[in-house]
Amino acid sequence: MNDHPPRVLVIDDLFGRRTSHQRNPERATLCGQLLLRDITDDQPALSRPQVIRQPLAEAVFFRGQKPLTAEVGDVIENDLEGCLRFVRTGWSERLSGVPPWALVLLDLCFYTGRVTAASSERFAGMPEGRPQDDEPDSYFGLRILDAVRLEMPDLPVVILSSKPREPIARSIAARGALGFIARGEGDARERLTEYLSRHGLISDTTDKIVGYSIPVLKALRSARRAAASPRHVLLQGEPGVGKELLAEYLHASTANAGNRPWVVVDSGTLSPELFASELFGHRKGAFTNAVADREGRVSQAHGGDLFLDEIGNMPLDVQAGLLRVFQTGHVVPVGADRGKDVEVRVFSATNADVEGKALLGQFRSDLLDRMRSGGTITLPPLRERREDIPLLANRFLTDTLRENKRALIREISPEAMDALVAHEWPGNVRALESCVRKAVASHPDVEYLFPLHFDLPGTRLVHPAAKTWPQVAPLEDEHTYDATSTLIEELARILDNPQMAVLPAPVLSGLLPKLERAYARLTARLLKSALHATSRPTPSEPRGEVLIQPAMKLLAGDQNLTASRAADWIKRLLNLAPEEIDDLLEDRLLQEAYRRALKLRPKGPRVDPGSEQ
Amino acid sequence: MRRTNPDVEWQRQRSFLNHDWLKNCYLPALDTWLNILEGAVEDPDFEEFFVNNRLREWPTHRPLLDSLLLSFENKMSPLVWFDQEPLSQLSSETKAWLRPLIHGLWCVRVKARGLLDETTSRLGECDERYSHLIRVIEAQDRTDSTSLAAYCREFGEFGNACRALAKTLSQFPNRIEAV
Numbered sequence: 001m002n003d004h005p006p007r008v009l010v011i012d013d014l015f016g017r018r019t020s021h022q023r024n025p026e027r028a029t030l031c032g033q034l035l036l037r038d039i040t041d042d043q044p045a046l047s048r049p050q051v052i053r054q055p056l057a058e059a060v061f062f063r064g065q066k067p068l069t070a071e072v073g074d075v076i077e078n079d080l081e082g083c084l085r086f087v088r089t090g091w092s093e094r095l096s097g098v099p100p101w102a103l104v105l106l107d108l109c110f111y112t113g114r115v116t117a118a119s120s121e122r123f124a125g126m127p128e129g130r131p132q133d134d135e136p137d138s139y140f141g142l143r144i145l146d147a148v149r150l151e152m153p154d155l156p157v158v159i160l161s162s163k164p165r166e167p168i169a170r171s172i173a174a175r176g177a178l179g180f181i182a183r184g185e186g187d188a189r190e191r192l193t194e195y196l197s198r199h200g201l202i203s204d205t206t207d208k209i210v211g212y213s214i215p216v217l218k219a220l221r222s223a224r225r226a227a228a229s230p231r232h233v234l235l236q237g238e239p240g241v242g243k244e245l246l247a248e249y250l251h252a253s254t255a256n257a258g259n260r261p262w263v264v265v266d267s268g269t270l271s272p273e274l275f276a277s278e279l280f281g282h283r284k285g286a287f288t289n290a291v292a293d294r295e296g297r298v299s300q301a302h303g304g305d306l307f308l309d310e311i312g313n314m315p316l317d318v319q320a321g322l323l324r325v326f327q328t329g330h331v332v333p334v335g336a337d338r339g340k341d342v343e344v345r346v347f348s349a350t351n352a353d354v355e356g357k358a359l360l361g362q363f364r365s366d367l368l369d370r371m372r373s374g375g376t377i378t379l380p381p382l383r384e385r386r387e388d389i390p391l392l393a394n395r396f397l398t399d400t401l402r403e404n405k406r407a408l409i410r411e412i413s414p415e416a417m418d419a420l421v422a423h424e425w426p427g428n429v430r431a432l433e434s435c436v437r438k439a440v441a442s443h444p445d446v447e448y449l450f451p452l453h454f455d456l457p458g459t460r461l462v463h464p465a466a467k468t469w470p471q472v473a474p475l476e477d478e479h480t481y482d483a484t485s486t487l488i489e490e491l492a493r494i495l496d497n498p499q500m501a502v503l504p505a506p507v508l509s510g511l512l513p514k515l516e517r518a519y520a521r522l523t524a525r526l527l528k529s530a531l532h533a534t535s536r537p538t539p540s541e542p543r544g545e546v547l548i549q550p551a552m553k554l555l556a557g558d559q560n561l562t563a564s565r566a567a568d569w570i571k572r573l574l575n576l577a578p579e580e581i582d583d584l585l586e587d588r589l590l591q592e593a594y595r596r597a598l599k600l601r602p603k604g605p606r607v608d609p610g611s612e613q
Numbered sequence: 614m615r616r617t618n619p620d621v622e623w624q625r626q627r628s629f630l631n632h633d634w635l636k637n638c639y640l641p642a643l644d645t646w647l648n649i650l651e652g653a654v655e656d657p658d659f660e661e662f663f664v665n666n667r668l669r670e671w672p673t674h675r676p677l678l679d680s681l682l683l684s685f686e687n688k689m690s691p692l693v694w695f696d697q698e699p700l701s702q703l704s705s706e707t708k709a710w711l712r713p714l715i716h717g718l719w720c721v722r723v724k725a726r727g728l729l730d731e732t733t734s735r736l737g738e739c740d741e742r743y744s745h746l747i748r749v750i751e752a753q754d755r756t757d758s759t760s761l762a763a764y765c766r767e768f769g770e771f772g773n774a775c776r777a778l779a780k781t782l783s784q785f786p787n788r789i790e791a792v
Contacts, residue, residue, distance in 0.1 A: 014637060023658075025659075025662070026637065026638065026641075028656065028658075028659055029638070029641045029642050029645050029659065030641055032641075032644075032645030032648055032649065032654045032656055032659060033641040033642075033644040033645045033648065035648065035653060035654070046658065048656075048657040048658060050654065050655070050656040050658075050659065051654065051655035051656070052653070052654055053652065053653050053654070053655070054653065122629075122633065123633070134628070162632050162636035162637050163632070164783045167787075182636075183636055183637060183640070183641060184635065184636030184637075184640045184641075184776060184779045184780075185776065186644070186772060186773065186776055188644070189644070
């Protein structure tokens with residue numbers, strides 16, 4: 001179960017501003033009001049932090065102006081480019097395996113000008129404002145909206161403002177904003193809930209449909225919208241893309257799903273003779289093998305949902321019978337004179353060109369129209385959502401290992417993952433799953449799965465033993481990688497070995513754990529230095545308060561590094577060699593950094609935070 | 614001071630009271646407090662601040678709201694243009710009949726009397742709810758579930774009264790309207 005709440009970006013001068021040495025009280029109030037968990041990590045840690053028990057979303061706050069932290073005397077200016085850069089970090093430039101912004105909550109009025117003692121007394125770090133800031137026609141929020149919609153048209157934006165909606169309603173709708181949440185209204189939380197469900201790009205919380213790519217999240221959103229209606233839905237997509245899973249998601253997203261029947265008919269496996277009987281049922285003696293009355297699938301689904309897979313194979317006479325059910329809400333079993341009324345919502349799935357078939361008279365167009373009265377949802381092929389392949393491959397690997405508890409713990413090497421991502425996957429997700437399972441089953445003693453272990457066209461499967469490797473001498477101090485030698489020496493010894501390039505795979509595999517451990521300790525030491533350099537003494541922590549974002553900015557040389565990404569990096573760096581982590585966490589700085597990273601990012605990411613898409 | 618329109622002091626004052634204080638601070642804080650009472654949020658720092666400071670801001674801001682209403686006609690009527698060029702050049706005789714006419718037309722156009730009456734009524738409701746709420750707070754034990762439900766209800770009703778006030782304050786004109 002994926003219980004990670006969706007992540008929203010809040011662009012707002014008041015809530016996004018940073019205040020030096022204290023938390024932003026207005027932001028905390030907003031989070032408490034809307035049930036948002038603040039994961040921005042741009043404020044000092046509190047001894048008694050705010051806890052949102054069941055957050056609607058995780059929120060990252062951004063001021064949209066510079067400087068982000070202002071004192072009396074500073075001049076605040078709007079920063080459109082900075083805004084766009086920040087939005088991209090959770091969209092086009094987000095890390096692999098990290099979900100995109102589910103929604104952007106955008107303020108309208110951004111106050112600029114000089115921060116005075118008076119203005120700062122009211123709201124610390126806020127400027128006194130300029131006349132044009134408050135003119136609806138020149139709201140900076142509208143400029144941000146235009147720029148975001150132009151560059152990232154799929155990113156849903158909702159206005160969050162305490163300004164009156166009426167003067168600006170037409171303008172924001174014309175610009176593509178999907179809604180308006182009035183901060184002073186009592187239904188602000190309910191509105192946010194509704195907008196998240198209706199417009200948000202949210203992953204499948206049941207974790208059946210794995211992926212954070214935009215095409216998949218859009219399909220899930222379409223499904224949630226369709227689930228709110230009693231009308232029938234057509235699901236399209238290539239074989240193996242997961243149409244049945246999407247149908248299950250549709251069913252599960254329906255109100256009162258637990259009490260609704262869910263019936264599946266795989267039309268592809270039915271012979272033409274059995275089709276009508278399977279769908280509508282039959283009476284005893286209706287045909288040779290009808291030895292007893294049998295209830296059909298349509299009747300079984302009464303009051304619920306019926307999933308018809310592979311409808312492209314449906315015989316024309318069955319199509320006529322199904323059309324009658326759609327038209328009359330009445331189903332008559334084969335061989336019966338009378339039937340019964342049914343109330344069924346049908347999700348039909350096909351990978352065939354049913355519209356083309358309808359034009360050729362091979363599929364009834366009137367039936368097709370009924371089948372898609374609630375809309376058509378298309379699931380993308382895997383090659384159009386390559387960013388999901390690492391998530392999917394690791395998920396299938398985990399599933400396979402879970403099913404076989406005695407199997408070795410495996411890991412897909414980065415090279416193999418690259419090969420999987422680059423593959424075209426004509427068989428889509430189903431083929432990827434089969435490929436991963438086959439690799440595990442075929443190589444029971446291989447801990448790290450490399451490209452040669454996967455049966456991909458273009459990848460030669462060569463067993464290491466079948467190849468004659470050059471004879472190489474073992475490293476002189478193969479067993480002496482211990483704490484007595486310096487880390488740099490360890491790394492240099494391994495990496496500088498001129499024989500590395502020709503070492504056979506088994507020898508290389510033997511070196512890997514040592515290399516990983518040495519690398520992990522070196523990285524931890526660098527991290528510790530960065531944490532030490534950026535820590536700040538406070539009354540409660542005179543030895544220096546640990547600040548993970550500044551430390552990772554220093555270490556990564558990236559001033560734009562977000563708090564979430566910093567947390568991901570910390571987790572990644574300290575998990576480079578899992579067997580070392582207990583030793584590393586003996587250190588106060590590393591322990592505190594790890595604790596903060598886990599608090600900020602308890603789940604994700606599942607893959608390397610450094611691999612940009 | 615944040616401002617809506619620096620040329621019009623009344624707008625600044627309204628923006629401070631309605632936008633900055635009521636909508637951005639007071640109402641969200643009431644909602645957050647209700648979420649805390651319902652167990653959805655835990656925030657010890659906020660709790661202390663709300664109970665001891667934020668909630669008690671109503672009586673301190675109340676006179677400012679009164680003053681805002683009292684100054685509305687003087688500050689937002691086009692009469693202010695008679696003190697500026699070119700209307701200031703009009704003869705006393707002309708001003709004597711034109712000023713009340715302009716003001717009367719403006720009052721009708723912006724429904725000034727109705728707005729003021731409605732806002733005064735909303736303020737009265739807020740006062741009443743606030744007083745009742747404070748009495749309940751002082752009298753009740755929050756650890757008792759029945760009392761807690763009543764306590765939440767009182768906060769909810771005070772919040773609704775404040776929201777209605779905020780909505781009415783938003784209906785006042787944003788600039789000096791010509792007639």
